[in-house]
Amino acid sequence: MNLATLLAQRESDGNPIRVGMIGAGKFGTMFLAQAERQRGIHVVGICDLQPDTAKSNLDLVGWDKQRYSARSLDDAAKNGATHVGDDWEALVSHPAIDIIIECTGNPIAAVTHILGAFKQRKHVINVTVEADAFCGPGFGTKAREAGVIYSMAYGDQPALAADLVDWARACGFSVVAAGRGHKWLPHYRQSTPDTIWDFWGLTQEQAERGRLNPKMFNAFLDGSKPAIESAAIANCCGLDVPEEGLVFPPGSIDDVPTLARPRSEGGVLDNKGMVEVISCLREDGTQIEHDIRKGVWVCFEGDTDYLKNCFEEYKVVTDPSGRYMVNYKRWHLIGLELPISVASIGIRGEATGVATEFRGDVAAISKRDLKAGEMLDGEGGYTVSGGLRPAKKSVAGGYLPLGLAHNVKLVRNVAEGQPVTWEDVEADTTTDAYKLRKEVELSI
Structure with a gap:
């Protein structure tokens, strides 16, 4: 609970945590806005395919031009400045950099960047959770083999949810469910x-x-990002995922203990120990008050009369039985909170969430009837969305991971609402992402 003090001490000692960032889009720019204020962190280098755009974003958040005008990474490291360029390999191999932040949002490129950083013995914070969703356990394994830390990004909902799950378990509670909120109606698919x-x-x-x-x-x-982030939570926290995908039950924060319990007790879960996403909209589209749309939550159990009595005595909100309770963080601030991951790794040597199991996977689900010859355009596009499935089911069915459904040609028709399989596409088997994914599948 003293990261700010320790960061200030690092600055005072002339030994800030030195980071390099790949990708200067929205998330990265939000982090840079805070890095400008946090002197215990030195951004040595920023790599982007469009360096001028990265510089424009630095201007947007108030950086002094002199600060990001270092002519080289060596110059930046020596003088406390920042170099902006387009050579990610130079960035990950520079000896002055301790931590690489991957925030390109491109899952296939992210795998190559992350594995490249491991080879250079760099710690990695992975903002591109799309990559974590289909091969996160592989990242964890590769990091351990390299003797470095791999971490999800604090500020994104998976790491925040994992923090709540850790809190509940460290307190001695049994976790019944965890997840995030969302604005959801079925036709959004x-x-x-x-x-x-x-x-x-x-x-x-x-x-x-x-x-x-x-x-x-x-x-x-x-629904793609909720599926992706739920898979990351499941694989980090050892939680199961719904057999046929997320249910998205509507409810307020106070409704979570009632919703996030087993169906046999009136909730929506297949069983205890699962992930789920709570919608802030009723089925008729009206807004629910006191929603958790922008936050995360953990539902835990008072499984003795004494614990139930404590819940009652301290007037906490529970389900009708008094057995289940929720704790939550109502807002997440995305890249503005990323310094927590940097400090956790740089000072404590601890990840803010890392996949240890392969329980949840995100399959590419057709948005409409797709025809052979069409090109899939990945998450958020016109052809497919992400559907959360148990990893065992996804691998056994040969489902194509959403993270690898970018710029891929269909060789067979796929009906609306159906998972796209490996046999339906011409997959590029030469990429690092494909190879790591196949290694992860062998763990099932």
């Missing part, structure tokens, strides 16, 4: 980048002002 802003609740002007990517935000709305 067919949303495309053309329909996102009306559904999301922003104007085109607001989206452009924030430099928001419609495809990325559509991945949240169409």
Whole structure:
């Protein structure tokens, strides 16, 4: 609970945590806004395919031009400045850098970047959770083999949910369920980048002002991102996933203890120890008050009369039986909270969440009838969305992971609502992402 003090001490000692960042989009820019304020962290280098765009984003969040004008990584490391370039291999191999932050949002590229960083004995914070969803356990294994730390990104909902699960278990509670909130109605599954802003609740002007990517935000709305993040939570926390995908029950925060319990007791879970996502909209589309749309939660059990009595005595909200209770973090601040991961790794040597099992997987599910010859355009696009499935079921069925459904050609028709399989596509078997995924599948 003293990371801020320890970061300040690192700065005072002239020994800040030195990081390199790959990708300077929305998440990365939010982190850079905080890194400008947090002197215990030194961003030595930023790598982006479009360095001028990265520099524009630095201007947007108030960086002084002199600070990011270092001519080289060596110059940046020596003078406490930042170098902006487009050579990720130079970044991950530079000896002054302790931690690599991968936040490109491109899952296939992310795998290559992360494995490359491991080879250079660099710790990695992976913001591209799409990659974690289909090969997170592989990252954990490769990091241990390299003697480094691999971590999910604090500020994103999986790491925040994992933190709550850890809190509950460290207190001695039995975790019944954990997850995040979402704005969900069934027809959102067919949303495309053309329909996102009306559904999301922003104007085109607001989206452009924030430099928001419609495809990325559509991945949240169409169920892909909730599936991805739920898989990451399940694989990190050792929780199961629903057999046929997320249920998205509507409810307020106070409804969570009633919803997130087994069906045999009136809830929506197949069994105890699962992930789920709570919708902030009723079935008629009306808004639920005191929702958890932007946050995370953990439901835990008072499994003795004494614990139930404690819940009652301290007037906490439970399900009708008094047995189940929820704790939550109502808001997540995305990249603005990422310094917590940097400090946790750089000071304590601890990840803020890492996959240890392969329980949840995210299959590419067709949004409409797809024809042979079409190209899949990945999460948030026009062709497929992500469906959470038990990893055993996904691997046994040969389901194509959503993270590998980018720029892939169909060789067979796929009906609307059906999982796309490996046999339905011409997969690129030469990528690091494909190879690591196949290694992970062998663990099932």
